[in-house]
Amino acid sequence: MKNVFLISLLFTHFLWAQEELKHEVFFETDQFEITETEQSRLLVFLSAIENIDIEKISIYGFTDDRGSASYNLALSQKRANSIKTIFSNNEVDESLITNVDGKGKILLKLIQEENISKIRGLNRKVVIIVSPVFPPKPIVEPKVKTAKETLEGDIKIGDNIVLDNILFQTGYSYLLPESIKTLEEISKVLLKRDDIYFTIQGHVCCTQNSRDAIDRKTNKRNLSLARAKHIYDYLVKKGIDSKRMKFVGMRRKFPLGGEAKYDRRVEILVTYVSEIN
Template identity: 65%
Template sequence: MNKLYVIFLFLISLYSSYSQHSNLKHQVYFETDKFDVNETEYSRLLAFLYDIENLDIEKVSIYGFTDDRGSDDYNLILSQQRADAIKTVFSNNEFDESVITNVDGKGEVLLKVVKQEDIHKVRGLNRKVEIIVQPFNPPRKLEAPKEKLTTEEKLKGKLKAGDRIKLENILFKTGYSILLPESIKTLEDISNILVERKDVYFTIQGHVCCTMGSRDAIDRKTKKRNLSVARAKYIYDYMAKKGVSKRRMKFVGMRRNFPLGGEPKFDRRVEILVTYAEDKD
């Protein structure tokens, strides 16, 4: 009986160790009585978001803390404001809010007995938000919705005003209007088709995912809240350089007005809306 009990405890310990090992953690530190994220911590947080952007995440917990100074009520409010501030950064940078399961202010971290000269340092480390990311383990197998026709086939076919064509395999770096290298060849092929389709006029529509409401996301490069516009303009500029007449195309940012309802990464997309197509029949 004792042997079984020991084995049981060992398995629980092993599971706990494995679970903790699979989680990723990040701390964001704050100045005294502040809940806004300073530039240094913001850059560190963006680097962390970049590290986890390709993970299949099950849930994220965000916990805010303060140092031991201030009343209990004040510290609870401030710690919650800090946690909320971090959630806002996640949202502004196209992170799927649906996996954020906890955004809680925990109040003060009690000051343990330390040397007098270490008090300021310890208090600084207690003014923080702790982020815990738990990926699916093993990762799930996710597939994009399959289209009957490829983007190239649709653009070569019969088009009419009102047709909306999603540019498949046009993938952007999360939070940026920079196209991933593997998407350049696809965009080049699409541009070459549209150079020849002089009978078609269209608007390039940029979309983002995961922001609160229908707001646009923040472009991490420019710090402006116009990421959907920036992505549409990137496609517009590329096509113009490849020879597509600027008279035949416009670009616009759609913010997060038209989510697809599936995996968030599929909302980071660019579509072409045909505004005029010459009837050749």
């Protein structure tokens, strides 16, 4: 039985080891800006790792064999840095990125002489390696008073209410499926509490210098605004008077300091409470 357990443990570890994900981004000669085609490929990769519990991300830049060693080292670093910037713009937690290194040139290995151009093209790249956590971390939800409970209680002007469990897909204003039920409950409370006037504030995670993130749907840097408007449009459809609401994008001005997914959020700022007759 002990041997069976050890074999099972080793097999499980092997499976997790195999789940290390790798992606390569290719560049034009002497360039470190990513092309539109390569950016599309990278966004597909980012979507694939969204639901993985990540231990670390490594980003390594390379060049082909032409040019001086110092030039290639600098160019490979710029390529790695450009990929890190795209990760940040698309709400990837920078604390997970443990390596962003330019490795310089890859020496040319000839197979056939006519393949030189193709081989060099494949050497002008950044390699991204995503390592999952083993074993997976247990999910610990923050213990706070729910938005529904708060909205049903005493409300005053200036109250800022985090809409708990209203979470978004990375890089999008689309809600995660488990958030729909919570939003439905909140909309019912707000229909009853027609004395509350409020501003819906959208937030993003992981960008640099309090910047907004890029909305992958529109490729515009206004994701926090798009998230706020998504909630606004939903509440309007549920019958809540649009005159009671406004929506704004808060970019990444107020990170919560916990897991990155909780910064992909919306909040309600109470701006006025009318007297109930």
